[in-house]
Every structure is written in structure tokens, then in C-alpha cells.
Amino acid sequence: MTPSIAILLFLAGFLGGAINAVAGGGTFLTFGAMTLAGVPPISANATSSVVQLPGYITSTLAYWSDIRRMGRGALVLCAASILGSFGGALLLLSLDNPRFQSLVPWLLAAATALFAAGPWLKPKPRHAAEAMQSKGVAPGLLQFPTAVYGGFFGAGMGIMMLATLGLTQGGDYHRLNALKNLLATVIALVAIFVFVSGGVVAWAEVLAMAPGVALGGYAGVWIARRVPQTAVRLVVIAVGLALAVYYF
Template sequence: MTLVAGILLFVAGLLSGAINAVAGGGTFLTFGAMTLFGVPPIAANATSSIVQFPGYITSALAYRKEIAREWKPILILSAISLVGSLGGALLLLSLDNPSFKKLVPWLLLAATALFAAGPKLRPKVEKEHPPSSPVGILTQLVTSVYGGFFGAGMGIMMLASLGLATGGDYHRLNAIKNFLSIVIAAVAIVVFTAGGAISWLHAIIMLPGAGIGGYYGVWLAKRVPQKWMRYAVIAVGVFLAGYYFFKA
């Protein structure tokens, strides 16, 4: 790896942490940067899970009081998410790089469309109820399979599925989502590590950048309109989807 490549990967991690803090969608940058520098798509996807993981933890810590109050629905949904993430991660490892590469542009398009529609998918304030709805549980299972397989856009999907599964206001759902993101990512990371799919050199380079970006992203969020950050993420998603369609 050249010095220039290392610097650009660090910057990609930095920007992904900042974008996640402001609008979400940082996976587009980490995945895209690694593949553009020659990392096989499966390894790039798996390594992105490592890079984004610290941000999930800090986000959950910010909601620790809400999470403590919601331990019952979190326990049920964690079990569902664990099974789904395990299935998604194993499904990814069952593919070879050429097969996964053909799926990448479609996955990126779907994730970009989901990200663009994110504000409209935020659940309305509803009465809280136990996570016993078959439709809600099924959508959370599907979301966790997707998160284990390809994590971009997972947060938006999960807010929508949690609205069905357990209801409540946005902050309640966001707190549960942040904890479940840790579960989904942790299971995927264990599977990817056991399967030898993670590029640790790239992860080590980007992790400090992602941590710094996440910290200062809060400062950025107070000064840059969120819609412009969202537009930037959508532009990156569309560009990468077009790139992989061309390369397929």
C-alpha cells in the first residue's frame, strides 16, 4: 500500500465517521474507498463492519438510560437480530467475489434509494406495544439479515421495522436501533473474522479516522445543514452504483 492510498483511506474513515454523526451513510465511503483501491468486495464489505462498529457503541452510550428502560423489547429483538445477522453474514461468505460483485451495484442502488427516502420512513409517534407483531418481527429479521450481509442503509430499515415491531416515539426507537446495530455488527464481525474476510490493515488505517470523524461530526452537525450532507451521501451512492455497473 502506498502512502497516498493510506492517507486517502484514513480520510475516507474520517469522513465516514463525520457523515454517520450528521446524517448516516458512512458505509458508502468506507466500502467504496476500499474497493477503489483494489480490496475485493467481500473483504471491503466485511471490513466496513469493523470500521463502523465504534460509532454504534458511542451512539448506544448516548441512549444508555433509554436502553436500560427498554431491556425487555431489546432482549427479544436482540435474539431475532442475532439469528438474522448470523444468516446474512454466512450468506455473504458463501458467495465468491465475482458473484457478490454483480450484486453490489444493485445493493448500492437499493441502499441509496432507502437512504434518500429515510426522512419519510421515520415512524410517527405511536402507542408503545410489545414486539409481538408477526409482521414487525419478520421485518426486523429481514433487516438483520440485510445488516449481516450488506450494512449500508441498515439504520433506516431498522427504524421502519421497529416502528412495526414495538412502536413508540422516535427517540425510543432510535435507542433500541442503536443497541441492535451493535448486536448485528458484532455477530457479523465474528463470522467475518472466523472466515478470514477482514482486511485488518485497511481496518487499522480507517478506524482512527472514523473515531475522530464521529467525535467532530457532532460539531459539524451543528453548523452544516443536514440536507446537504444527505445530498453528498446520495451522490456518493449513485456514483458508486454507476461505477460498479460499469465495472461488472
């Protein structure tokens, strides 16, 4: 790996971690940077899950005071995330690189479209007290397919979770974002276990990118509280569209 590629991966990791902490979509950058650096598509996708983990963890820790108040409902969502991510990661490993590469532009285009539609998919926040009430099995049923997608590919997973969590959870944006970061951590941990067991992780790229993701993930919470969401969303949409066109 050349120094210029290492710097590219570090910067992509920092920006990806920050974007994931704000609204999701950082996988557009990390996956794109690794494939441009010559990593095969399946390995790039699996490695992207590994390098996103530090950002998910630091973002979750930054919201820890909010997460501690969520109670039993968060555990149900974590269980659905474990099952879904395991299935999605196994599905990825069942494909070969040419078959997965043929899916990549369509996945990127779909994820970008979903991300762009995010503000219209999320309902108005409900009263915080309502967020503490039991919602039965509905939250887990909605979280499961999102976790399958997260284990399989992951780009746009954050906005998918914000949209589905908004249907079953109360509270403001920051409460939903805190829960999204927690569940993204769970999904990534399960997928990483499968990918490491399958031997498809590019560890040199992990070492170059992971420190940037960790720093970006923590900085992203600061950004989320100060930078207009519209500006961040436009950047993510532009990157997603550019990558989709490139891979097509």
C-alpha cells in the same frame, strides 16, 4: 499501503462513522474507499463491517441514557439481530468475488433508493409512553430481514432500521436513532465473528480506518442534534448514486 491511501481510508472512516451516527449510510463511504484502494469486494465488505464497529459503539454510548430506559423490547430486537446477521454473513461467504461484485451496483442502487425514500417510510413518532409497551413478535419479525441484509452487505442498513423501528416503536427521532445504533452494534459484532472466522478481513485497512470511524461515530451524535437532516441525507444520496454509477 501508501500514506495517501492511509489518509484516504482514515477520512472515509471518519465521515462514514459520523454519517452512520446521524442516519446511516456510512458504509457507502467505507466500502467505496476500500475497493478504490484495491481491496477485493468480499474482503472490502467484511472489513467495512469491522471498521464500522467502533463508530456504532461510540454512538451507542453517546445515547446510553436513552437506551437504559428501553427495557425488554430492546432484548427481543437484539435476539432477532443476532440470528439475522449470522445468516446474512454466512450468505456473503458462500459467494465468490466475481459473483458478489456483480451484485454490488444493484445493492448500492437499491440501498440509495431506500435511503432517499426514508422520510416517507418512517411514520409519525408516537407518544413516548407507548414506546414502553410490549409489541409482541412484530418488532422481531421486522428486524430479522434487516439484520440479514446488515450481515450480508450493510449499506443503507441504518435507514432500513429507522423505517422498520418507526412502525413498531414510539418516541421521537433520537429514541429511534439510539435503538438503531444499539442494534447496528449487535449486527456488526455477529457479522465480524463470521468474517474473522472466514479469514476475509483486511487488517491493514482496519488499522487505518477504525480510528476515524470511532471519532466520527461520536462526533455524529453532536452533528445529529445540530445539522439539518436534509443536508446530511443529500450527501449520502449523492455518494450512493456516484458509487452505483461507478460500479455499473
